Amino acid sequence: MRAVRIVPPQGPLYGRVTPPGSKSITNRALLLAALAKGRSVLTGALKSKDTILMSAALRQMGVEVNEPDATTFEVIGSGRLEAPSQPLFLGNAGTAVRFLTAAAATVDGAVIVDGDEHMRKRPIAPLVAALRSLGIVANAPTDCPPVTIQGRGSFGSGRVEIDAGLSSQYVSALLMAAPLGDGPIEIALTGPDIGARGYVNLTVAAMKAFGAEVDQKDEATWFVLPTGYHATDFAIEPDASAATYLWAASALTGGDIDLGVPMDAFTQPDAEAARYISMFPNLPPVIDGSQIQDAVPTLAVLAAFNNKPVRFVGISNLRVKECDRISAVATELSRIRPGLGTEDGDDLIVAADPALAGQTLPADIETYADHRIAMSFALAGLKINGITILDPNCVGKTYPGYWDALRSLDVEVDPA
Ligand SMILES: O=C(O)C1=C[C@@H](OP(=O)(O)O)[C@@H](O)[C@H](O)C1
Numbered sequence: 001m002r003a004v005r006i007v008p009p010q011g012p013l014y015g016r017v018t019p020p021g022s023k024s025i026t027n028r029a030l031l032l033a034a035l036a037k038g039r040s041v042l043t044g045a046l047k048s049k050d051t052i053l054m055s056a057a058l059r060q061m062g063v064e065v066n067e068p069d070a071t072t073f074e075v076i077g078s079g080r081l082e083a084p085s086q087p088l089f090l091g092n093a094g095t096a097v098r099f100l101t102a103a104a105a106t107v108d109g110a111v112i113v114d115g116d117e118h119m120r121k122r123p124i125a126p127l128v129a130a131l132r133s134l135g136i137v138a139n140a141p142t143d144c145p146p147v148t149i150q151g152r153g154s155f156g157s158g159r160v161e162i163d164a165g166l167s168s169q170y171v172s173a174l175l176m177a178a179p180l181g182d183g184p185i186e187i188a189l190t191g192p193d194i195g196a197r198g199y200v201n202l203t204v205a206a207m208k209a210f211g212a213e214v215d216q217k218d219e220a221t222w223f224v225l226p227t228g229y230h231a232t233d234f235a236i237e238p239d240a241s242a243a244t245y246l247w248a249a250s251a252l253t254g255g256d257i258d259l260g261v262p263m264d265a266f267t268q269p270d271a272e273a274a275r276y277i278s279m280f281p282n283l284p285p286v287i288d289g290s291q292i293q294d295a296v297p298t299l300a301v302l303a304a305f306n307n308k309p310v311r312f313v314g315i316s317n318l319r320v321k322e323c324d325r326i327s328a329v330a331t332e333l334s335r336i337r338p339g340l341g342t343e344d345g346d347d348l349i350v351a352a353d354p355a356l357a358g359q360t361l362p363a364d365i366e367t368y369a370d371h372r373i374a375m376s377f378a379l380a381g382l383k384i385n386g387i388t389i390l391d392p393n394c395v396g397k398t399y400p401g402y403w404d405a406l407r408s409l410d411v412e413v414d415p416a
């Protein structure tokens with residue numbers, strides 16, 4: 001698809017749009033089902049670039065993954081992954097790369113985990129160091145993918161320390177591989193930070209659903225028994241990060257989009273962003289984005305129309321997502337109106353301007369191949385005339401139906 005231009009709707013947006021299945025939960029469930037022995041049926045699943053790459057990688061490792069319909073995966077595992085004959089190519093899917101890097105250690109043989117040019121800039125050294133401390137041979141010469149792991153058929157045992165300051169996905173990756181150890185494994189955080197802790201809770205919940213025994217001993221330590229996984233049928237909830245665009249579209253237009261799921265039904269961390277969105281146009285002067293990281297671009301675009309400026313703090317991790325999101329959001333906001341977004345160290349400051357609404361301010365928004373930049377800046381197009389999103393196809397990473405969802409709400413999304 002060529003660039004798209006968003007035409008601001010005349011009035012509030014109403015209608016029903018259910019977001020697709022959660023990316024985070026789908027990629028966890030795919031891996032856990034693949035590591036289990038037997039048949040698991042995953043319903044409500046996301047079918048998007050990130051989950052298709054994950055399922056393709058699992059097929060490369062001998063797992064049978066069938067797709068009976070648009071939202072279901074049937075996974076038949078043997079309790080083990082096999083060594084793939086080719087490198088695993090995982091695009092820019094952080095979950096798939098990190099989760100499979102640890103899971104590769106349970107394979108009997110060599111695995112190369114690789115991604116696209118963006119993924120090749122996303123750090124993985126702390127996870128590689130943790131694997132090595134378990135005695136696993138693993139190398140990432142650039143500290144980013146590609147990673148070569150010499151699997152030895154078991155995840156090992158004992159204590160493993162992990163610095164999760166850059167990504168909570170490192171902890172989730174170690175946790176999910178740990179039941180395939182040959183003894184109990186203790187996973188301990190070094191350093192104070194872990195990014196969005198809610199994702200680790202999501203991991204533990206999914207592991208338990210597949211029969212793992214995991215105990216969180218304290219804020220920084222998890223203990224996992226070598227139980228392996230049981231196949232199970234597993235229902236995946238809609239994606240909370242995707243929901244933020246719809247909640248924000250309701251708030252910005254004064255409408256009421258029915259997501260078919262109550263806000264408090266989500267277990268994913270980004271659902272917490274709903275609390276802020278409901279405060280619009282009186283967002284607080286400081287928002288700590290550390291626990292709602294993927295919702296920060298949504299909230300930042302919303303903040304552009306707020307009554308008062310907003311400073312986003314706790315978001316340094318956003319520099320190592322699909323792109324440097326602090327810089328991308330500041331740059332693209334300022335393309336709409338100079339000075340609308342600025343960086344202050346690792347904080348993002350949005351200089352709110354409610355008078356932006358209704359103006360014509362032509363801006364061709366660069367997406368940096370980042371789905372969240374495309375989806376959040378489309379929201380600006382609901383209020384400002386002249387917003388064009390270049391590279392609209394990048395939404396396919398997690399929400400291929402995004403443009404159609406907006407159209408279903410009677411938003412004009414036209415070829416630019
Ligand atoms: O575990 C997960 O499913 C995710 C964790 C977060 O990443 P980090 O842990 O790298 O912050 C989040 O940004 C990503 O979209 C999904």
Ligand SMILES: C=C(OP(=O)(O)O)C(=O)O
Nearest residue numbers: 092093094095294321322
């Ligand atoms: C950061 C994201 O994805 P991942 O880390 O899974 O690539 C995201 O979806 O916003």
